Amino acid sequence: MIKRIPNLLIFFIFVTVSQMNAQFIDEFNGKELQYDPDGLNGWTFFSGDGNAEVKFIQKDGYASVRVDASKDKRGLWWALIRRRISEGMDLSLIQKPNYEFRIEAKIKVSSAPKRVNLHLNTQRTTDFHTHLMEYDIPDTSNWHVISMTTKNFDARPGDNVFAQMALMDWGFDKYRVDIDYFKVDIVRVDTIGNDLGEPIPYHPPVPEISSFEHRLPVAEDATIDLEFTDYNFNNWSATDEKGNIVKLLTVSGNQYVILKWNFENYKNMKVTGPAVLELTTYSLQNSPDYKKDFGMIRVVEILDGKDNWLDENITFEALTEGKTISEVFNSQMIIDCEVNKLRGEKNYFVISRPVMQRLLDGKTKGIVIKPLGSVVASFYASENNINVPCIYFNTEK
Structure with missing residues (x-):
């Protein structure tokens, strides 16, 4: 007599086998971390675009990415961990509708606020900015779970699919990211739910200015x-072709621009979506000889220092109150951007939603504009009453 296997048991076996063929997970509980310089049968780790030393170690049930950037000069370094996650997976699932990869990690950082990114690629990938999301980690005391689900990921049976996590442009100190677990699943996007954390697109496009509810000068x-630290430069200016005095905000090798807003009317509101900072070009000087990450400006959060400063008497010394630059200004930028060259042209810099929320909440005290490479960029100051620097954002109603 042939016994019939219950349908529920068949379903359970099918789901279990499917999950076994669709998941990679490393909980870092083994005796030692698996290493492989090629990232095929273990973890590889490396850095680039600067002088940052990276190590990846396992201890006490978690792994740590440790970066020493104390010898770096320009603050453009990146450091990443990477490994193949597709061994044993049924990659034919990815070619079916509604199936994608989801990468997930539980992490804690040594410096905050800071961003990390998650990324998936194959041996055929040429655009390494696709299937990449950043995550704003707001504190150093808590573990945070972050995840990214791909969209239209191109993987075929026989491909090697790699997952990675990276730190980028964190500054000139020693840093650490602890990882409790790291996993990748093949999931059904119509049932999996939203990603964890808050995925932020890398180099996001500028939204339409007309889409914003609020414009705040x-x-x-x-x-x-930074050289004449006890001088006030509120009257920094130029004379235009008509003989008019134009008040300026200038970014150069030893000059930073600082900006702050009065968000009193927006207390306890929740920001929705990214914001945009607007500055208007007066003049730009840089060299065309250096194409990559040079002659640009860097938009950064002001995290500490003097609160109630006025432009008519603020100095570098007064703003920093004896603290170091890395204590007052976040050592990781919000975004790096080119400056439009022509006078009167608008420059739009995307500010992520978490940063804009910190501005509204008073946790971030303002924005500082720094040089990236050799550049002299001047913008119209608010005293001209035209082309006033402003920020655009939306809030929940």
């Missing part, structure tokens, strides 16, 4: 000087 704006 700066309350105070000024140029500070």
Whole structure:
């Protein structure tokens, strides 16, 4: 007599086998971390675009990415961990509708706020900015679970699919990211739910300015000087072709621009979506000889220092109050951008939603504009009453 296997048991076996063929997970509980320089049968790790030393170690049930960037000069370095995650997976699933990869990790960082990114690629990938998302980690005391689900990922049976996590442009100190677990699943996107954390697109496009509900001009704006630290430069200016005095905000090798707003009317509101900072070009000087990450400007959060400063008397010394630059300004930028060259042209810099929320909440005290490479960029200051620096954002109603 042939016994019939219950349908529920058949379903359970099918689901179990499917999951076994669709998941990679490393909980870092083994005796030692698996290493492989090629990332095929273990973890590989490396850095680039600067002088940052990276190590990847396992201890006490978690792994740590440790970066020493104390010898770096330009702050453009990146460091990543990477390994193949597709061994044993049924990659034919990815070619079916509604199936994608989801990469997930539980992490803690040594410096905050900072961003990390998650990325998936294959041996055929040529655009390494696709299937990549950044995550803003706001504190150093808590573990945070982050995940990214791909969209239209191109994987075929026989491919090697690699997953990676990276730190980028964190600064000039020693840093650490602890990882409790790292996993990748093949999932059905119509049933899996939203990603964890808050995925932020890498180099996001500028939204239409007409899509914003709020436009808020700066309350105070000024140029500070890292050499003449006790001087106020509120009258920094140029004379235009008609003989008019134009007040300027200038970014150069030893000059930063600082901006702050009065968000009193937006207390306890929740920001929705990214924001946009607007500055208007007066002049730009840089060299065309250096194409990559040079002659640009770097938009950064002000995290500490003097609160109630006025542009008419603020100096570098007064703003920093004896603290180091890395204590007052976040050592990781919000975004790096080219400056439009022609006078009167608008420059739009995307500010991520978490940063904009910190501005509204008063956790971030303002924005500082720094040089990236050799550049002299001047923008119209608010005292001109035209082309006033402003920020656009949306809030929940």
